[in-house]
Amino acid sequence: MEIKDIIQEKNIVYKRTSLLTDKAMSYCPGCGHGTAHRIIMEVIEEMGIQSSTIGVAPVGCSVLAYEFLDIDMQQAAHGRAPALATAIKRLNPEKHVFTYQGDGDLAAIGTAETIHACNRGEKIVIVFINNGIYGMTGGQMAPTTLPGMKASTCPFGRDTELMGNPLRMTELVAHLPGTYFVTRQAVHTPVAVRKTKKAIRFAFENAENGVNFVEIVSNCNSGWKMTPVQANKWMEENMFPFYPLGDIKVPEKK
Amino acid sequence: MKEVKLMKGNEAIAEAAIRAGADGYFGYPITPQSEVLEYLMSQKPHERTGMVVLQAESEVAAINMVYGGAATGKKVMTSSSSPGISLKMEGISYMAGAQLPCLIVNVVRGGPGLGTIQPSQSDYFQATKGGGHGDYRLFVLAPASVQEMADFVKQGFDLAFKYRNPVMILSDGIIGQMMEKVELEEQQPRLTQAEVVKKCPWATTGKTPDRERNIITSLDLEASKQELHNKVLQEKYEKMEEDVRFETFNCDDAEYIFIAYGSVARICQKAIDIARSKGIKVGLLRPITLFPFPSKKVAELATKVKGMMSVEMSAGQMVEDVKLAVNGKIPVEFYGRMGGMIPSPEEIVRALKNQLIGG
Structure with a gap:
């Protein structure tokens, strides 16, 4: 059998979603952002909601997310995405609204906006990429940087006495009455990707019930100064014990 | 005949906003302008016109809610007083950069810092010279009566959409707090979604097959493109001269x-x-x-x-x-x-x- 006999319409089991643009992604090879983007767009395509979806990009590595996602998008000031999303959804209740935010954006400068949007129970999806570092600005300490973990503003490792403790934002918002579904996932293996996609699908389908909050623990091989393979291994060994994967708040079955 | 009422300047702003068919107001309490939000809430605007009124967690959040709403083509506004306006400056700069129409009311009090709650005009520089970062201008209207507080709301929204630029009503604690007779405009209907899409083809209203996706951003990492964008903005500010009053x-x-x-x-x-x-x-x-x-x-x-x-x-x-x-x-x-x-x-x-x- 020749290759051309295999590459046929009937044999296709997977293809790239048409909702990703042809623009080459600006992310480093091995970074989880691309996979996270793809999953979200697959969900939007499968749900047939491209024309009713408005996304909000943050400040951080994914500041240019709107260049890769073929939907209407707004770019927010650092940390303010949940405030934008609040108004977008309240003024356009028929729309699907989501924010895509990194750890510095969501858990440091935007803490107030995150907590209050979650507490009000805004009918939005928040996708939170946590890689424990500021990627875009060159690897500074994040609110989620692990104790002892090195970053350019804690070159000898995070000293919690001096620099405070990492923040488990996802557990925190799970306590608020306005969140409906809160989960922590990853995108470093095929199994993890499938679980995350399921979570994002659930989040989009249930946004009318309140904030659906999906954290994705991810890597930053450039910022962590590792190869992609090393970074994923380091993430499993160090990030996952501190940020355990799994659902944190699951709605009661009706 | 037009309806005539005795109102505070702050109340006139709020009533005029409902009557102008505003889609949303996002604010945070601060003296001497808290009556704007209080009056709006008392009117149940959601029942009167479907207008969204929300008390935000901060002035920072409020102006960013305005950004989000304006970027969908809606007629949205906020109000505050001097220290609160300083907090809004980040969002105002972003809105100027992203060319978003909105109305911002500053009922000025004395400063700097927490200053005083008494009236002042010490935010003139902040309002007219930029205030936030970057080369930008607001269209600034200065009312001298409660009547003008009301009139400038509708006129301010019209100018904001004409220029796709934030418009500021620069008032002060005297006009905000004093009561005068005010003639109110008839109720204008809020635009339908179809009208919004037609009026604001640039807005993030959801990408439909008949157009490219719409992106609202103030970012361009390429300096040469950013300079071109700056030139577009500067030409717009020069054009505003035709509306000098x-x-x-x-x-x-x-x-x-x-x-x-x-x-x-x-x-x-x-x-x-x-x-x-x-x-x-x-x-x-x-x-x-x-x-x-x-x-x-x-x-x-x-x-x-x-x-x-x-x-x-x-x-x-x-x-x-x-x-x-x-x-x-x-x-x-x-x-x-x-x-x-x-x-x-x-x-x-x-x-x-x-x-x-x-x-």
């Missing part, structure tokens, strides 16, 4: 001119009565738009009078624009009070005599 009083035979805006312009009218009763021929130029500033009118008057005096509740801010327009042709003096103090007509006349006329 001002009023003159007693200028025809005047030998001296007061220049004052907002509540101080009204105090100056009383000062003119006193001065003229003493034989001093003085008139008033009242800028209604502070940006664009009526520089041409100031320059024209400078060829006809002996001197001008900018009267402000500040340490002297608008006077800089007056001096630029006069360009050294005649003496330009300044008289001001600060920290929430309001100048009396008598002291303004005294200042005119001492500083400009002499003797």
Whole structure:
């Protein structure tokens, strides 16, 4: 059998979603952002909601997310995405609204906006990429940087006495009455990707019930100064014990 | 016949917003403008017109809610007072960069810092010269009555959409708090979603197959493209000149001119009565738009009078624009009070005599 006999319409089991643009992604090879983007767009395509979806990009590595996602998008000031999303959804209740935010954006400068949007129970999806570092600005300490973990503003490792403790934002918002579904996932293996996609699908389908909050623990091989393979291994060994994967708040079955 | 009511300036802003068919208001309490949000909530605007009114967790969140709403083509606004407006400056700069229409009301109080809750005009620089970071301008309207507080809401929204730019109503604690008779416009319907899509083809209303996706951003990492964007903005600010507005009083035979805006312009009218009763021929130029500033009118008057005096509740801010327009042709003096103090007509006349006329 020749290759051309295999590459046929009937044999296709997977293809790239048409909702990703042809623009080459600006992310480093091995970074989880691309996979996270793809999953979200697959969900939007499968749900047939491209024309009713408005996304909000943050400040951080994914500041240019709107260049890769073929939907209407707004770019927010650092940390303010949940405030934008609040108004977008309240003024356009028929729309699907989501924010895509990194750890510095969501858990440091935007803490107030995150907590209050979650507490009000805004009918939005928040996708939170946590890689424990500021990627875009060159690897500074994040609110989620692990104790002892090195970053350019804690070159000898995070000293919690001096620099405070990492923040488990996802557990925190799970306590608020306005969140409906809160989960922590990853995108470093095929199994993890499938679980995350399921979570994002659930989040989009249930946004009318309140904030659906999906954290994705991810890597930053450039910022962590590792190869992609090393970074994923380091993430499993160090990030996952501190940020355990799994659902944190699951709605009661009706 | 139009409905006439006795209202506070802050209440007039709120009622006018509902009647102008505003889609959303996002605010945070601060004296002396909290009545805007209080009045809106008391009116159940969601029942009256479907308008969304939300008390945000901070001024920062409120202006970013305005950004989100404006980016979907909706008619949205916020209001605050000086310290709160400082907090909003980040969002205002982003909205100017992203070319988003919105209405921002500043009921100014004395500063700097927490300052005072008494009226002031010390935010003139912040309103007219940028305030936030980057090369940008707001279209700035300065009401001098409760009637104008109401009228400028609809006019402000129209200008905001005409220029795709934030418009600021620069008021002060006097006009916000005082009660006057106000004629209210008839209720305008809010735009339907189809009308919004037609009016704002740039807005993030959901990507449909008939168009490319819409992106609202103030970012361009390529310097050459960002410069082109800056040029587009600058051309827009120059074009605003066609909407410059001002009023003159007693200028025809005047030998001296007061220049004052907002509540101080009204105090100056009383000062003119006193001065003229003493034989001093003085008139008033009242800028209604502070940006664009009526520089041409100031320059024209400078060829006809002996001197001008900018009267402000500040340490002297608008006077800089007056001096630029006069360009050294005649003496330009300044008289001001600060920290929430309001100048009396008598002291303004005294200042005119001492500083400009002499003797």
